[in-house]
Amino acid sequence: MTDSAMLAPEHDDAPPIWTTHYNHPTQWDQFFAPMSMPDMFFRSAGRKGEAPLIDFMGRKYSYAETASGVCRVAKGLQDMGLGKGDRIGLFLPNVPHYVAAYYGAMAAGCTVVNFSPLYTVDELTHQVEDSGTQVLFTLSAAALLPTALEVLEKSSLERLIVGSVAGALPGGKSLFYRLFKGKETVKKPDDERITSFSTLIDNDGAFHRASIRPDQDIALLQYTGGTTGTPKGAMLTHQNLTANARQVNRIDPDHDAEDRILGVLPFFHVFANTCVLNRTVLNGGEMVILPRFDAVQALKAIDRTKVTALPGVPTMYQALLDNPRIEQTNFSPLRACISGGAPLPAEVKKKFEAKTGAKVVEGYGLTESSGVVSANPYEGLNKSGTIGQPVPGTLVRLVDKEDPNKEVPKGEPGEIIFSGPQVMKGYWNRPDADEEVFINGYLRTGDVGQIDEDGYIRIVDRIKDMIAVGGFKVFPSEVEKVLYQHDAVKEALVIGVADEYRGESPKAFVTLEEGKTEVAGDAIMQWLNPQLGKHERVVDVVTRDELPKTLIGKLDRKALRAEEADAV
Structure with a gap:
């Protein structure tokens, strides 16, 4: 897809509401000139020089030092005979090696493939084979x-290229890691197919600049469950990624101010890839990165480094609230917290803002959108329960769930479709899936939404999550919204379970707040059902110690449905 996808279909004559009601501090109608990822990186490196780009457990890496690593990774890969279009996988947590390998592979002309460090052998094997x-x-x-x-x-x-965490840490911590964390490391086998990271970058960095067509060449293969089921590789071009980084940067009214972001969301996920990594590099900011999320370590890093931005998923904000150390943490430098990945419960937003004094801004995106489609404004009208307005250059429409060629009446819910420069090129080797997800130059999301009079979008639910109760459709999120109003409920998920008479019935699963663990599910159900329509009423409320979560920590309805199916 290209910027031409922004054009509205011929039958859509009404001007987008964002032309007159745009609350982000920039114009909605913008064009983003083609830009490659290496150009974006090296422009910032040339501009920032010795300014810090990475803070890893206290060790600082400047833009110049990181650029040197990027050049040497690119040269090392080219010396192996790799280049334009070759796929380079990153099976890494948030460590400095990731940044050098990510931009280095792209600088060599290669395509990066992200893999979760939590993958099993079978999962990793499948995606390695699928991506080549x-x-x-x-x-x-x-x-x-x-x-x-x-x-x-x-x-x-x-081939494998193997790095060492100890080598990336500050001196004292590196020694500690070698002395006390040895059981967490494995010796690299003596195998000609395995190269150490230090050997790869033992060169002068004089790589050959690949000729890159930003609109056409694939920078990143990002695997996703997508909108049509099985994991697929979303082909994200250089322009997709750089445009989305620019879109996100332009909605920040203070992007010229001090910019220090906590990078605890995993870089292998598209949310962090755009909002933490690419946006920060574009803006010339600093990333304080941690290998994985741990509430205590995150709060310590916030205190130590005085971060100005904190992207996270709702369960992360809840975990920070639950940790006693939050009382001693200084949040005063924090300008904005960006929540994505899942709907943000209003109570979690309210409690976190009250505790920290920071504003929590909810946004929305997909892997297929390179990360971000819309967000609430950092300043001004911030509507809780909505995903705000589209980022610049993004056109959102609502269409009939059964006939996506038909636009729904104004104010009515419909499937969200959108276009813009961040929309993926398509799925890797899956033209069949492309046919299902693209419609008239727009990308179908599978999410049901509404657009209000101010142009703010509210997600009603995912189409495939809707519960068919008799002849009625029940949106799980609407039932969950009521559950979160109960003072004992910390987390909630609602799914449909088989019902001989009605086809399906809603069933709720909750975790409880500390000090409220004696509250029974039956009591919550008796409180809940009178507040719901007859077709929405749940058949059970199950209290659990924990609910299943995805790799980035958001509540996982799909996994819960699978657990329930196995239990039958």
Whole structure:
């Protein structure tokens, strides 16, 4: 897809509401000139020089130092015979190696493929084969290297490049890691197919600048469950990624101010990839990165580094609220918290803002959108329960769920479709899936939404999550919204379960607030059902110690449905 996808279909004559009611501090109608990822990175590196780009557990890496690493990764890959279009996998947590490998592979002309560090051997093997990944970056960590070694043996993967976490840490911490964390590392085998990261970058960095067509060449293959089921590789071009980074940057009214962001969301996920990594590099800011989310470590990092931005998923904000250390943490430098990945419960937003004094801004996006489609304004009208207005250059429409060629009446709910420069090129080797997801130059999301009089979008639910109760459709999120109003409920998920008479019935699952764990599910159900329509009433409320979550920590309705199906 290109910027031409922004054009509205011929039958849509009404001007978008955002032409007159746009609350972001920029114009809605914008064009983003083609830009490659290496150009974006090296422009910022040239501009910022010795300014810090990365803070990793206290060790600082400047833009110049990181650029040197990027150049040497690019040169090392080219010396291996790799270049334009070759797929380079990153099986890494948030570590400095990721940043160098990500931009270095792209600078060499290669396509990056992100893999979650939590993947099993079978999951990683499948996606390596599907993507045609030739080289895989990983670490000598017990949680990563054994899996990567198995995949090397049982797949068409040609080579591993293995880095060391200890080498990226400050001196004292590096020694501590070697002395006390040895059991968490694995020795690199003596195998000609395995190269150490230090050997790869032992060169002068004089790589050959690949000729990149930003609108056409694929910078990143990002796997997703997508809107049509099975994991697929979303082909994100250089322009998709750089445009989305620019879109996100332009809705920040203070992007010229001090910019220090906490990078605890995993870079392998598109949310962090755009909002933490690419946006910060574009803006010349600093990333305070942690290998994984831990509430105590995150709060310590916030205190130590005085971050100005904190992107997270709702469960992360809840975990920070639950940690006693929050009382001693200084949040005064924090300008904005960006919540995405899942709907943000109003109570969590309210409590976090009250505790920290920071504003929590909710946004929305998809892997297929390179990250971000819309967001609430950082300043001004911030509507709780909505995903705000589209980022610049993004056109959103609502269409009939059964006939996506038909636009729904104004004010009515419909499937969200959108176009813009951030929309993926398509799915990797899946033209069948492309036919299902693209409609008249727009991308179908599978989400049901409404647009209000101010142009703010509210997600009603996902089409496939709707529960069919007799002849009625029940949106789980509407029932969950009521559940969150109960003072004992911390987290809630509602799914449909088989019902001989009605086809399906809603069933609720909750975790409870500390000090409220004696509250029974029956009592919550008796409180809940009178507030719901007859077709929405749940058949049970189950209290649990925890609810299933995805790799980035958002509540996982799909996994819960699978658990329930297995229990039957």
